[in-house]
Amino acid sequence: MDTKLKIELRTSPHLKQTVAVEQIMRNVVYALLPVCAFAVYAFGISVLALLTVTTLTCVLGESLFCRLSGKPNTVNDWSIVITGLLLGLTLPPGFPLWMAAVAAIVAVGLGKALFGGLGYNVMNPALIGRAFVQAAFPVAITTWTPAFLDKRFTEFLPSTLTAPFMQPPALGDWIEQTRVDAFSGATPLALQKFEQISTPVGDLLTGMTAGSAGETSALIILAGGLYLAARRMMDWRIPLGVLLGAALASLPFWLMDSLRYPDPLFVLFSGGLMLGAVFMASDMVASPVTPRGVWIYSLFIGVLTVIIRLFGGLTEGVMYAILLGNAISPLIATVTQPRVFGAARKDSRP
């Protein structure tokens, strides 16, 4: 018997679970695809172009920054595709493509590459990109268009193809022309906040409303979240905590004055809360690793979202709430270190 073995030396453990980073990231992309598909279905080729631009720009940006910093290209870990898709989904459907490209470059450059790439970024890169264009292009990012226009698959929204470095045209007249019944160019959140008109929760669930490209159907977002939670590729406590925090924070106000303040169900299903809770707050890199920390972090985001929505100048607060949550997540993790097995408790003897 020949025993000329070519043996390798390794350190224990010699077995390895086969879930790898790129697998987790790829599955998040899978979970996002239905959301993207519905966004395209609801808003047409403009959103298709928007998602393509943000994703391609992010991928190319990551390759470029990797090359510039002399690191191996990390595009194939798929995380940058998530950033690109999420960024596109948070923008208004008619957002000018050149502005979307700016947002994507900022997302990957300022939000990710500057910190050292995947794993080192402090905040969610997609939201960094969106926060930048929120400040830079305040009009474009709050210009909404109605969903389910008849010509959405044949014509771009007028603002989509704005020439680079130009401001988009005002959409008021165009919306008049397309004769959409009763569309005021406002999202459910704005309607509620400024005119106290509540949109039925059924419409919010199925995405029959105006809003950012990917935030309008709470149901599809939830389904993606359930898929990831079932595969243990997302911490289910984070979306739950965010939603719980938002519901609990909005409940007392609604009980006090149900005309002025939205009911908790509306809070949960309107705006970007669902998309943010399921796909952005749950970003592994920017959330705490400790089990107790996860609850604090997610409740904090939920409560803060409601505070910004109800008392801030903005109609939507999810983005800043998550960015702030990201910012304090290292601190939360530090103060919520797990209690080591057998650490001083009362007395472990029965």
Add this chain to the structure above:
Amino acid sequence: MGILNLLRRNSFEHGIHPQEHKELTCRLPIRRLPFAPTLILPLSQHAGAPAIPLVSPGQEVVRGEPVASADGIVSVPVHAPATGVVESIQLMPSARGPKTESIIIHVYQGSSQEVLYSAPRDVDSMTAAEIIQAVQDAGMVGLGGAAFPTHVKMKPPPEHQVDTLVVNGCECEPYLTCDHRLMLEQTDDLLSGIHIVMRALGVERAMIGIEDNKMDAVDAIAGRLPANSPISVHAVQTKYPQGAEKMLIESLLGRRVPSGSFPSAVGVSVFNVSTLAQIGALLPMGQGVIERVVTVTGPGVRQPGNYLVPIGTPVRFLLDFAGSTAQAHELILGGPMMGMSVASLDVPVTKAVSGMVLLEASDADLREVKVQPCIRCAYCVEACPMHLNPSTLGLLAAKGEYETMAKQFHLNDCFECGCCSYVCPSSIPLVQYFRIAKAINREKAA
């Protein structure tokens, strides 16, 4: 605590579920391995001071005869596993890496290999102290893999009142089935060993914990227990590392061993089934440990099986006997989660070697892995049975902050089970980082 205990399914928190691969050998009865032409007997097969040789080159030895004596309290003697002649006493490779002083015995192939060296005695009339001495004289160590001298564990510190003997039949390592077979085939030895150790410890009850993937062993043992026996047998959840003593104590008794303490702090002593079965078989005969059951398995082995292997048998001989495939790639002594891969086939089977696992290069388990940055997925935090934060420990290790790891993040509670490395999607060798950190801290302290 009471409600928690009701909800608990005979288990501990966290842990992992690796593929078991036990089907390769779990139905194969224990077979005796022939004697290798040369046996290599390291003087240090146990934790503690190496034994002192009693023989010199050229001297003939009889199977079962002591060839090295214990050096102090935390040490055990070594016995000749075969009749033959001492060739030399020299440095030989060991599984751990450094060469260790070993007695090389050339085995007489013509010998009947009868164990002539024994002194039968009536264990029932022995006192606790005599039993403990007899256990040391037998060269008994923790055969589950720890190799800590057994007699030392039988003398818990006087301030600790031990009330329960926990018998560890979990065998939570993937691939290994030697304890499983032993519980099925040597049930009587196991039970008499339990009785002997209970008498020495002065405890009123013993609890046998067996993972619920071995219900046949649970049934076999339960079938031998008379009504109102002080010994009880319990199925515990199949989950790695159920066989870690702190985990098993929590699963069976709901007691948590305080951080930094031994099980005796919560009134428990834990012994492995193979240790107890050997005590049960050897003590009445007055013999020493000269052989043990080893699971030879893995995709790289042609004839997997459970073999009764003389201590000192070189791995090369075992491998020749069982056969290896062309793709065999990594040789592990012990289980695949905590065992050591060996560099040389001249490494011998020692008392604490429970298995020899041969993995193949084509295994998904062994795919080339690229270490990626930590993405804080917290899989490791969810897996760590000691409730540590391996993610943060890993980041600190990368920065070389070894003292912070020990002082603020409980590095020394890590017993290197490997759960964190196993689940890490970024393939960060966390356990290896922690081993290095501990070693450097030890060096600094010394």
